[in-house]
Amino acid sequence: MDKRIIMPAMPIPLYDEVDVLVAGGGPAGVAAALAAARCGASVLLIEQRGYLGGMATVSQVPAWCPFTDHKKPVIRGIGLEILNEMKSRMEPEFQQLWRDKLDWVPIDSEVLKKLLDDKMIEANVRMLYHTFISNVLHREGKVEAVIFHNKSGTFAVKAGIYVDCSSDADLAYHAGGQFAKGGEEGELQPGTMCFVMSNLNRPKYMEYCKEFGGSLKHAINEAKAKGTLNVVRDWAGISWVNDHTAGFNFGHIFGIDGSRAEDLTRGAIEGRALVHHIVEWLKRTIPGFEDGYLVLTGEQIGIRETRRIIGDVIVTADDFMDCRSFPDDIARNAYFIDIHMAKPTSGMTIAHLPAGESHGIPYRALLPVGIDNVIVAGRSISTDRATQGSTRVMPNCFAMGEAAGTAAALLTKQGLNSTRSMNIDELQKQLVRQGAWLGNEVHAKYGGKDAKR
Ligand SMILES: Cc1cc2nc3c(=O)[nH]c(=O)nc-3n(C[C@H](O)[C@H](O)[C@H](O)COP(=O)(O)OP(=O)(O)OC[C@H]3O[C@@H](n4cnc5c(N)ncnc54)[C@H](O)[C@@H]3O)c2cc1C
Numbered sequence: 001m002d003k004r005i006i007m008p009a010m011p012i013p014l015y016d017e018v019d020v021l022v023a024g025g026g027p028a029g030v031a032a033a034l035a036a037a038r039c040g041a042s043v044l045l046i047e048q049r050g051y052l053g054g055m056a057t058v059s060q061v062p063a064w065c066p067f068t069d070h071k072k073p074v075i076r077g078i079g080l081e082i083l084n085e086m087k088s089r090m091e092p093e094f095q096q097l098w099r100d101k102l103d104w105v106p107i108d109s110e111v112l113k114k115l116l117d118d119k120m121i122e123a124n125v126r127m128l129y130h131t132f133i134s135n136v137l138h139r140e141g142k143v144e145a146v147i148f149h150n151k152s153g154t155f156a157v158k159a160g161i162y163v164d165c166s167s168d169a170d171l172a173y174h175a176g177g178q179f180a181k182g183g184e185e186g187e188l189q190p191g192t193m194c195f196v197m198s199n200l201n202r203p204k205y206m207e208y209c210k211e212f213g214g215s216l217k218h219a220i221n222e223a224k225a226k227g228t229l230n231v232v233r234d235w236a237g238i239s240w241v242n243d244h245t246a247g248f249n250f251g252h253i254f255g256i257d258g259s260r261a262e263d264l265t266r267g268a269i270e271g272r273a274l275v276h277h278i279v280e281w282l283k284r285t286i287p288g289f290e291d292g293y294l295v296l297t298g299e300q301i302g303i304r305e306t307r308r309i310i311g312d313v314i315v316t317a318d319d320f321m322d323c324r325s326f327p328d329d330i331a332r333n334a335y336f337i338d339i340h341m342a343k344p345t346s347g348m349t350i351a352h353l354p355a356g357e358s359h360g361i362p363y364r365a366l367l368p369v370g371i372d373n374v375i376v377a378g379r380s381i382s383t384d385r386a387t388q389g390s391t392r393v394m395p396n397c398f399a400m401g402e403a404a405g406t407a408a409a410l411l412t413k414q415g416l417n418s419t420r421s422m423n424i425d426e427l428q429k430q431l432v433r434q435g436a437w438l439g440n441e442v443h444a445k446y447g448g449k450d451a452k453r
Pocket of ligand 1: 023024025026027028029046047048049052053054055056058059061062063064065066131132133134165166167168170191192193194249301302303304377378379380392393394395397
């Protein structure tokens with residue numbers, strides 16, 4: 001875009017001054033806002049949609065990735081609290097089925113939206129929905145104000161600490177942060193337009209699937225070979241919220257950079273077209289789906305990967321494989337490296353840790369180099385590309401958000417607005433007290449209960 005117009009300088013009303021501003025209300029932002037408010041900070045949470053939840057509600061991602069390392073829960077604290085409270089609001093059959101399970105629990109996005117509103121109100125978090133953070137005023141490595149737009153106009157907000165949970169690191173980007181994006185050739189994981197169907201017959205579907213190992217793999221492969229189904233992978237993620245309603249994570253749209261509006265637009269159009277094609281095939285082909293009804297597609301195509309900040313430390317695949325702990329760990333990750341193919345002709349990249357193992361996520365990976373009062377949490381923290389393929393999932397984002405919000409509150413309580421002044425012992429101690437799990441060593445040091453669980 002070479003042509004430009006010059007806007008006249010304009011005074012921007014100062015909307016508010018708070019201890020902690022949280023940008024974005026996905027899993028990371030929700031946990032950051034709740035943690036900061038519970039630690040006594042005044043918190044403003046800004047979210048561009050009319051509800052919280054991020055990919056789970058915006059893009060209808062239908063299930064929580066594992067909260068455990070297959071032996072014990074590694075994501076605890078606020079993340080586990082939200083998982084359990086969501087379950088407790090579901091239908092009795094769902095509760096019975098999922099009561100003791102912490103891995104791959106299906107999400108009911110309407111239950112989640114209401115739950116998250118309630119949690120924020122209860123914790124005294126101020127929310128501003130339908131509001132987009134569009135710029136940042138910054139000087140000498142410090143953000144001085146965040147600029148946002150909404151129906152009421154353009155405003156500024158000042159905070160002691162800014163927590164960027166926008167998943168594209170929009171705030172750090174506008175503040176002049178440094179970034180990596182995708183692979184060596186700029187390749188990015190594909191997007192997926194998730195969707196919800198109702199009027200399905202789960203028992204009939206399960207009976208049909210039983211003879212094929214419980215999945216649709218064989219049917220998808222058969223249809224691909226016949227040319228009646230146009231998808232790349234022979235996998236469909238189907239998450240049942242009751243016997244007649246399921247969320248689907250099925251199909252890919254390639255070459256979408258979720259930090260570009262043009263790509264999001266193409267993703268929306270191509271994504272919806274693919275969903276209609278898939279739904280017609282499901283209804284035509286799969287027993288139990290004959291009378292299925294497409295209820296909705298995501299408001300936005302689901303985005304797996306955009307910017308990663310360059311932080312004070314970059315967590316690498318070696319750290320992941322070696323299950324490395326860092327002195328400033330604020331969370332642990334046990335999810336596998338799960339990189340979806342950037343092109344229809346390439347394959348998935350998968351690497352698992354042994355059951356019971358995890359690696360640490362250090363506080364420094366949340367601190368963008370050259371910016372002193374911003375903490376980034378969620379999908380865009382400082383990792384290499386392989387590790388981002390693992391840390392990106394929602395349970396991890398809850399844990400990182402809880403740590404970021406807690407740090408922001410502890411700092412502002414002491415009148416500090418440099419994220420690098422954080423006393424790590426104090427942060428870890430507070431996180432353990434809140435129920436987070438940072439590994440047996442940290443847990444034992446700070447007297448957390450059930451360290452060996
Ligand atoms: C198709 C797909 C399938 C997936 N499957 C799973 C799965 O099965 N289980 C799992 O746990 N994870 C899964 N993931 C990963 C996971 O959903 C995301 O990586 C995770 O939600 C990221 O959390 P976050 O809090 O960083 O950001 P997000 O969930 O992306 O939330 C960011 C929030 O910030 C808001 N926002 C962004 N920019 C601005 C701005 N400038 N101003 C105001 N608000 C803004 C957005 O509206 C959004 O609400 C999947 C992802 C995709 C795309």
